[in-house]
Structure formats: C-alpha cells, structure tokens
Amino acid sequence: MIALLNNLKTYLPFSLLDNKAFKRIEESAQIAYYPENTVLIEENEIPSTFFLIIKGIVESKDGEELIDIYHNDDVFGGIELIKNQPSAYQYKVNEELICYEIPKEVFLELCQKNSEFKNYFFSSIVERMDMLKERKESAKMADMMLTRVDDSILHSACIVDHTMPIIDAITKMENESAVALLVKNESGYGIVTDADLREYILHHEEKNLTIISQIQTYPIISVTEGELLFNVLLLMTGRSIKHLPVLNAEEEVIGLLELIDLLSHFANQSHIIHVQIEKATDLQSVIDASKRIDTMIKTLHLKGVKSRYIARLVSEMHKKMYAKLFELIFPHEWHDRCTLILLGSEGRGEQILKTDQDNGLIFEEGFEPKDQVEITLKFTETLDAIGFPRCKGNVMVINPKWAKSTTKYKEDIRRWITSPGNDDLMDMAIFFDTFAVAGKISIFKDLRDFLMEQIKQHKAFLPHFARSIESFESPLGLFSRFVSSDKGHKDEIDIKKGALFALIHGVRALALEHGIHKTNTTERIKALNDIGYMSKEDAGDLLETLEVINTLRLHSQLEKLEKEKEIDNYICLSTLSKLERDTLKEALKTVEEFKKVVSYHFHLSMVG
Known part of the structure; x- marks a missing residue:
C-alpha cells in the first residue's frame, strides 16, 4: 500500500501535495475491487469517495452517450465532492477495476489545506499541460547537475x-x-x-x-x-x-x-553550438558541434519550451551547419553556380530530432559540375556521421533527380502541374517546402517564382494537390475512442499519418493557392490569417493543435532516443496521462474539422 501511494507522488494532482498530506491519505485510503459493469456513481448522485484508478477502465455516460473513458492513474469524482453537487453522469466499470478510494471528508480536507490541489480540478486543459511541464522540468533538472567537464x-x-x-x-x-x-x-x-x-x-x-x-x-x-x-x-x-x-x-x-x-x-547550449560551427575549419569540428544539438533539444524540452520554438532554434542551427558543410565540401567554383536546398521538414524548418536527410542542389543553366558523384557522396556521408538517417525516399543530393539544372527542374514543375501522377504530387509537395540554405540563392528564387506563375495559370491542379489530406484515416474512432490497428504497434498511433500530415498538407495547399512563399507551417497559418482567409480564432486553434501534436511526438521521440530505439512517429497511448489523452483527442478533432474545411474549399468530393 505504501509503495503504491509513493508512486502517486509523480502524478498530478498528487505531486502538488506534501508529505503530511500523503500521511493523511495513507491513514484513510482503501484499495477496492469492482467487477465489470459495476456502477460506481449513479447519475444525479453525490459520490461519497474520491476515486483513483490503479488498474482497469471506467466509462462516464450521459444516458447512452459515452462522455469519457478513465484509465490507469486517472481520477474522478473531485468536482462533485468539492461543489457538493450530484453527478451529471453515470460512472460504470467497463473493465474490472482496482482503485483507491479516498473518503469525502479527507479529500475535502486536502482541498481546504492546499488551494493548488483544489484548483487543479477546475483548471483548463492548457493550464494542466503547463503544470505538467513544470513538474517534469523540476523532476529532471537534477540530471543537468550531473553533467561533467569533457x-x-x-x-x-x-x-x-x-x-x-x-x-x-x-x-x-x-x-x-x-x-x-x-x-x-x-x-x-x-x-x-x-x-x-x-x-x-x-x-x-x-x-x-x-x-x-x-x-x-x-x-x-x-x-x-x-x-x-x-x-x-x-x-x-x-x-x-x-x-x-x-x-x-x-x-x-x-x-x-x-x-x-x-x-x-x-x-540551452545554442551559443556553444553556434560558436563551434562558426569557428570550424574542418569537417570533424562541424560533426562534433552538430552532435550537440540533440542535447540542446532535451534541455529545452525539459524546460517546457514550446516545440515550435525548439524547431525554430534547431532550424537555425541546422542552417548554419549546412552552410558550413557547403563551404568545406563543395569546390569554390560551385559556390556561385548552384544552390544547396533543404526539402521536406527541413525546408519547413520543422525537423527537430534528426529523422532523415532531405536536401538537393539546383545548378545554374550551363554549369556542368566536375566530380559531382564524389562530392555529393562526401556531403551525404558527412550527414551520416552527424547522425542524419538517409531519406527512405532518396530525396538527397546523391540522387540526380534532386541535383540537376534549372531547366530540368522547370520540366518537372510543368509535368507535376499539368499531368500529375501520385509521385508527381508528392514531389511537388516536397519541392514547395524548399528553403535555399547556401550558394547562389537567386537561382532558387527564380525557380520558385516560375512555380508560382505556373500555379496561377493552372488553378485546376490545386484540388488534385489538396486531395492528399484524405490519404489517412483519423486514429479517433466512434465515441472518441482511439483506434490503434497498425501491426506491431499495439496501443500506439502514428501521429504523423493520423493528424500531422493532414494539417501540414492542408495548410500547404492553401498557401500554394494564395501565393504564400513562406515554408514553415506556423508562418503559413499566420499568413493565411493576415490575408483574411482564416480568422484569428481558427488560426489560433490550428497553431495550438500543431503545438500539442508536435509536443507529444517530440516527448515520445526523446524517450526512444534515450533508450536507443528507432525514432518514429508513434505515440504510446498507455503511457499518456488522462490530461494528455484528453488534449490529444481535442487536437485530433480540430484536425478532422480542418480537413472538412479544406475538402469543402477545394471541392474534393468532385475530384476524380
């Protein structure tokens, strides 16, 4: 019993309590067992205890409508006890339950003596997320204190x-x-x-x-x-x-x-990395400095810094890194005759951890580089050494498809727009997210202007481009239940396929239609608001949704990095708190609403 209660100290709202309060819980709390279908609280009934689930599932219903599902470490009954009001819902055991029961008088005593504990039950989801970040930061700051000089x-x-x-x-x-x-x-x-x-x-x-x-x-x-x-x-x-x-x-x-x-x-270590990259005179120095970026990411995440700000800082570090690699690897005669471009998530400035290499080259018309194979391979191998996995889709400078002349890129753009196949639509999406990072930047700008002009002339292309938002189903099924069906990923959802792709691509399609040159999704949303297409409220909802999804994904990826597992886009549902699950559900609902808006805007139901 004592060991189980000690485990509570790591979870909100119990992490807000002191040792004296825990002693009071220890003296009064009981462990109870209830079989499936047991009704714990009837609708219009004032509960007599505060419930904390150890194991099992409880559902709350309004008649036949499912309102919520409670899992391990979730609590319920608090608001009804504090307000001394009948429950608006019925709470029923869906899967055999083991739980703590804290008597009403003890729970109210804890609330009376600790206003922070009491206020937790009336706080919004955003406020609870902030509290969660603060607690995680305090718990893990000790790790930073153990770092040694090397x-x-x-x-x-x-x-x-x-x-x-x-x-x-x-x-x-x-x-x-x-x-x-x-x-x-x-x-x-x-x-x-x-x-x-x-x-x-x-x-x-x-x-x-x-x-x-x-x-x-x-x-x-x-x-x-x-x-x-x-x-x-x-x-x-x-x-x-x-x-x-x-x-x-x-x-x-x-x-x-x-x-x-x-x-x-x-x-956050950014100054160190900046200085080391700036002063680097050889590739090994750049490699060593760039490897420190993951440590910077961990520190910022522990401090509760929003994922979009982390992404922005990482993007700046990566741009400096790529520019230095360009300077050290590519021959001087290339520097004014080509442009090094970042594509995909790197081009959008949204890659935080190193998930893959997304890069290419645009050669000035008439320039035929010598030793292209050897030089581009050296560039790719340097990124290998830094820790960037090679792109599974081969979107890299070593692929001639992504390292060629302006004329050949223009031929691709015309084909993507006038007679697109599935691969063409994907290539168009990748290229539209391009950021020129080194070399003669004007070469890329001219090509981007050409792309925008082609779009103006072929507006019929846009619905075909936007239709990709329907590629993946939402992981949120009937009655707001998570749907996890991927083989080998029990109790996990692919957050990129299930939500992130639709949000990013929907915004990308709208940005392409309105001639917005920005590549970052956050900046595109703000630009859509600025031109009047999207209201401030809708833009705010999308930005908050993007933040929630990226934060949960980053947290999952950092845990996998710590355990030396492959970094992917899966989020384990069983490790999420009720607060995190609720927040994720709201984010997924917002994505689904946005998909409907995009579908209606581009008349996707009429696209063959």
Missing part, C-alpha cells in the same frame, strides 16, 4: 613558453583567434587575458615589460577533466573567472572553458 565543451588552448617576447605571444594569440594565452612556466601555468594586455599597453615602457611571464597571472586557477559542470559554474561565478584551464590527470592543459559557454550549457 573536451566537447572546451576551446583549444593557446600555449606559449614563459620566455616568449610579448609581441610574439600576442601575434600567436591573434593568429589562433584565441581569447586568452596560457603561459607554461618551469612549474605550472599562468594566464594572460585582456586585463593583462591592457596593463602591458599602459605600462610596458615604465616597467620595461618585454616577455610574457612578466604580465601573466600566476599561478592559475584550474579544474581537472571530469569535474561537475555545476561545481565549475560556482567556481567561475564566485571568483569572477571568465577563462578557466582544464587539466588532465597528468596536469597537462587539454583546453579552455569559457564562462559564456558554461552559462549557455545551463541555458
């Missing part, structure tokens, strides 16, 4: 001998773009920072300062590899240290830790 967060150290002339040392520092100098003495190290250089500039003549050891701060404060980053943060902030050498077991310098990077680590 070479992935360090800057290269610029080390000079203590006898080196100051001018020579400063020149070396400038050549290596170092932020500080480490001075190797006969015993130990010293450090020279901006403050020491100011001392030299102001007083070198009167003090006859000529060699670097004369202006060093000695001995230095340092830490050893493997020290807890949180302890290092306390040391650096407490001693006002901006640059801290890190030593190995042999007391040799392995790198320099900067305070701004450390602060960024405990924020």
Whole structure:
C-alpha cells in the first residue's frame, strides 16, 4: 500500500501535495475491487469517495452517450465532492477495476489545506499541460547537475613558453583567434587575458615589460577533466573567472572553458553550438558541434519550451551547419553556380530530432559540375556521421533527380502541374517546402517564382494537390475512442499519418493557392490569417493543435532516443496521462474539422 501511494507522488494532482498530506491519505485510503459493469456513481448522485484508478477502465455516460473513458492513474469524482453537487453522469466499470478510494471528508480536507490541489480540478486543459511541464522540468533538472567537464565543451588552448617576447605571444594569440594565452612556466601555468594586455599597453615602457611571464597571472586557477559542470559554474561565478584551464590527470592543459559557454550549457547550449560551427575549419569540428544539438533539444524540452520554438532554434542551427558543410565540401567554383536546398521538414524548418536527410542542389543553366558523384557522396556521408538517417525516399543530393539544372527542374514543375501522377504530387509537395540554405540563392528564387506563375495559370491542379489530406484515416474512432490497428504497434498511433500530415498538407495547399512563399507551417497559418482567409480564432486553434501534436511526438521521440530505439512517429497511448489523452483527442478533432474545411474549399468530393 505504501509503495503504491509513493508512486502517486509523480502524478498530478498528487505531486502538488506534501508529505503530511500523503500521511493523511495513507491513514484513510482503501484499495477496492469492482467487477465489470459495476456502477460506481449513479447519475444525479453525490459520490461519497474520491476515486483513483490503479488498474482497469471506467466509462462516464450521459444516458447512452459515452462522455469519457478513465484509465490507469486517472481520477474522478473531485468536482462533485468539492461543489457538493450530484453527478451529471453515470460512472460504470467497463473493465474490472482496482482503485483507491479516498473518503469525502479527507479529500475535502486536502482541498481546504492546499488551494493548488483544489484548483487543479477546475483548471483548463492548457493550464494542466503547463503544470505538467513544470513538474517534469523540476523532476529532471537534477540530471543537468550531473553533467561533467569533457573536451566537447572546451576551446583549444593557446600555449606559449614563459620566455616568449610579448609581441610574439600576442601575434600567436591573434593568429589562433584565441581569447586568452596560457603561459607554461618551469612549474605550472599562468594566464594572460585582456586585463593583462591592457596593463602591458599602459605600462610596458615604465616597467620595461618585454616577455610574457612578466604580465601573466600566476599561478592559475584550474579544474581537472571530469569535474561537475555545476561545481565549475560556482567556481567561475564566485571568483569572477571568465577563462578557466582544464587539466588532465597528468596536469597537462587539454583546453579552455569559457564562462559564456558554461552559462549557455545551463541555458540551452545554442551559443556553444553556434560558436563551434562558426569557428570550424574542418569537417570533424562541424560533426562534433552538430552532435550537440540533440542535447540542446532535451534541455529545452525539459524546460517546457514550446516545440515550435525548439524547431525554430534547431532550424537555425541546422542552417548554419549546412552552410558550413557547403563551404568545406563543395569546390569554390560551385559556390556561385548552384544552390544547396533543404526539402521536406527541413525546408519547413520543422525537423527537430534528426529523422532523415532531405536536401538537393539546383545548378545554374550551363554549369556542368566536375566530380559531382564524389562530392555529393562526401556531403551525404558527412550527414551520416552527424547522425542524419538517409531519406527512405532518396530525396538527397546523391540522387540526380534532386541535383540537376534549372531547366530540368522547370520540366518537372510543368509535368507535376499539368499531368500529375501520385509521385508527381508528392514531389511537388516536397519541392514547395524548399528553403535555399547556401550558394547562389537567386537561382532558387527564380525557380520558385516560375512555380508560382505556373500555379496561377493552372488553378485546376490545386484540388488534385489538396486531395492528399484524405490519404489517412483519423486514429479517433466512434465515441472518441482511439483506434490503434497498425501491426506491431499495439496501443500506439502514428501521429504523423493520423493528424500531422493532414494539417501540414492542408495548410500547404492553401498557401500554394494564395501565393504564400513562406515554408514553415506556423508562418503559413499566420499568413493565411493576415490575408483574411482564416480568422484569428481558427488560426489560433490550428497553431495550438500543431503545438500539442508536435509536443507529444517530440516527448515520445526523446524517450526512444534515450533508450536507443528507432525514432518514429508513434505515440504510446498507455503511457499518456488522462490530461494528455484528453488534449490529444481535442487536437485530433480540430484536425478532422480542418480537413472538412479544406475538402469543402477545394471541392474534393468532385475530384476524380
């Protein structure tokens, strides 16, 4: 009993209670068993207990209409007890039930002593989601405190001998773009920072300062590899240290830790990644920096940052990464003769975790690149090393279909629009989501303008393009029950097929019709609102729905990443709380309503 109650402390609303309140529950709560078809609360009856399901299923009904379904860890009866009012519904056991029963007087006592606990029962779904995020963040912040110093967060150290002339040392520092100098003495190290250089500039003549050891701060404060980053943060902030050498077991310098990077680590690590990619002079440095993006994603998700903001930040990191890879891999003569483009979810700026490679090249007319196969393969293999799985649809620069001249792309666009097959419609959707990330951007802009002009001339294409929203059925069936039928995925739903694709593609079709150049789904929704096609309320509903779906998908994907499982689009229903299931149901209903709007708008019932 005690072990079971301790498990409650991780679930809302019980996570809002203190130990004294749990002691009160322990003294009064009973475990009860009810067989199938038992009526727990009759309609128009005031319940005498507060119910918490341990195992089983309970349905609430208004006559014959199913109102809701309650599963493991769900609670019910709270509002009726607080308001002392008869239940509007009948609560009946659908699958044999084991539950906690907390007496009415004890439950009301807990509400009286803890307003946050009481208010939970009257909060909206959005408010409960925010509470859930806060609790998850508090529970997992401890993991961040256990991170240790390793070479992935360090800057290269610029080390000079203590006898080196100051001018020579400063020149070396400038050549290596170092932020500080480490001075190797006969015993130990010293450090020279901006403050020491100011001392030299102001007083070198009167003090006859000529060699670097004369202006060093000695001995230095340092830490050893493997020290807890949180302890290092306390040391650096407490001693006002901006640059801290890190030593190995042999007391040799392995790198320099900067305070701004450390602060960024405990924020979201984006600054570190940005700096490392910007300063990279070789592919391995780009690979190492880019691998840190997943850690940044985990940190931001734990902090409760909305998925669309995480996606935006990740997109910016990826754009910098692709631009640097373009600079390092593609020959200089290519740079003004082609454009590197991102397609699909990368083009929309909506890929968070690395799910696949979606990229292509557009060559200027008349440009015939040498060694195209070898160079594009090197680019793809570098993305392999970073952790991007290859696209199953082969939408990559190594596929000549997605690395060709402007003229050939125009031929494709004409065919996609005038005589489209299923593959053509998919290719059109992929290409319309394109973002030009490096090279001569005007090459892509001209091609995009050509696509938009073709659409204006062939409006009949749009209903055929939009019809793809009907490709997949909703995972929400009769009486708001989830439908999970995919083989090998019991109690799971494919949220991409079941909801995300229809929302993204419906918005994409409307954006194409209205000549909206933006690729991001959120930005497209806002643009549709700006031109008056969509009301502010409808746009807000779609944005909130997109956020809910992406948040639940990201949470599921991060759990799979942690367990080293394949990242996919399935969400496990049995691991969702009632709050999350309710929120997901509302999101799926909104998607279905939006599909009807798009279907009516494009007259899809008349499309052959």
